[in-house]
Amino acid sequence: MELRHLRYFVAVAEELNFTRAAKRLHMAQPPLSTQIRLLEEELQVRLLDRDKRRVHLTQAGRHFLERAQAILASVESAKGEARDAATGGIGKIALGYTASSMLSATLPAAIREFQAAHPRIALALHEMTSLDQLDAVHGHRLDLGILRHPNVPIPAGIAIEAWYQAPLMVAVPATHPLSLAPVRIADLRDEPLILYPRHSGIGLYWKVQELCSKAGFRPRMVQEARDASTIVGLVSAGVGLAIVPSGTESIRLEGVVYQRLREKSAVSALHLGYREADPNPYLGLLLKQLRRSARV
Structure with a gap:
């Protein structure tokens, strides 16, 4: 039995x-009857009762009609979905994304615009550290990661593409002169600093080390914290100052002031991060949207 027999x-x-x-099918009547x-011979059941004037469906024919219509509708739907899939x-x-990446306006705006343009492409969003994202992309659990460059070797077949640069800022207690x-x-030479952990493997720790080294000193670290909200909370508590990515200023806590860093190199x-040979057609559409958003 073939689909044409069902039709x-x-x-x-x-x-x-x-x-x-026969006219509907654009064929002659005798071959259709055949x-x-x-x-019916293949099914070993009569589907139609015929006389000289009328054609009637048998009980088996009525049941088979329902199934045949459903199968043909499913085939047409599958064909349409296949065509849609080919064009994303x-x-x-x-x-995947880091918690701090959602604090800037760029990533949320890119996601919003992508979903508006492609409502039939579902985005499954996963908050993860940069290292965990790298592992998940390599292990095919993520299609794409929004991450800070991990300070570890990049697995073969994984592309790490610079996307968006944001200025670094200093979170300062409101009573501090640097506020x-x-x-x-x-100016931070002798100040107590709250840093992202070294073992988190993200670039912020190493960027702070680099900036301080160029200024001729090693940072005086008094506390580590992985989460931006925790870091800002520690600043509010008077534990120290913190160098944070732009966007963190959206976390508003009493007693915390954000000031930009003057150095042009103070950017994050x-x-x-994605697989170079990934055939997913939807991934290309999202990458295009993200690249366009970063240029705005």
């Missing part, structure tokens, strides 16, 4: 007339 039968069953069904007879019209993307104006790295980069 032949459905046409006859819906028209209840071989002549009209195909229906062969279908339907699908799913597993997207009054933009800050130079050298977000990267796109």
Whole structure:
């Protein structure tokens, strides 16, 4: 049995007339009658009762008609979905992101615009550290990661693409003298600093080390914390100052002021991490949107 046999039968069953069904199918009536007879022989059941004037569906024919219509509808739906998939019209993307990346306006705006443009592509969002994202992309659990460049070897076949740079800022207790104006790295020489942990493997720890080294000193670390909200809370508590990515200033706590760093090199980069040979057509659409958003 082939799909054409189902189409032949459905046409006859819906028209209840071989002549009209043959016209609908753009074929001659005798071959159509032959195909229906062969279908009944294959099924070993009579689907139609015929007389000189009328065609009637048998009980088996009525049941088979329902199933045949459902099968043909499913096939047409599958064909449409396949065409949509080829052009990125339907699908799913597993997207990882760091907590701090959602604090900037760029990533949320890019996601919002992508979903508006491609409502049939579902984004499964996963908050993860940069190292965990790298591992998940390599292990095919994520299609794409929004991460800070991990300070570890990048597995073969994984692309790490610079995406978006944001200035670094200093979170300062409101009563501190440095809260009054933009800050130079050298101003932090003797200040207690709250840092992202070294073992988290993200670039922020190493970026702070680099900036301080260029200014001729090693940072005086008094506390480590992985989460931006925790870091800002520690600043509010008076534990120390913190160098944080732009966007963190959206975390508003009493007693905390944000000042920009004067050095042009004081920036933090977000990267796109993905498999170089990934055939997912939806991934290309999301990458295009993210690259466009970063240029705005």
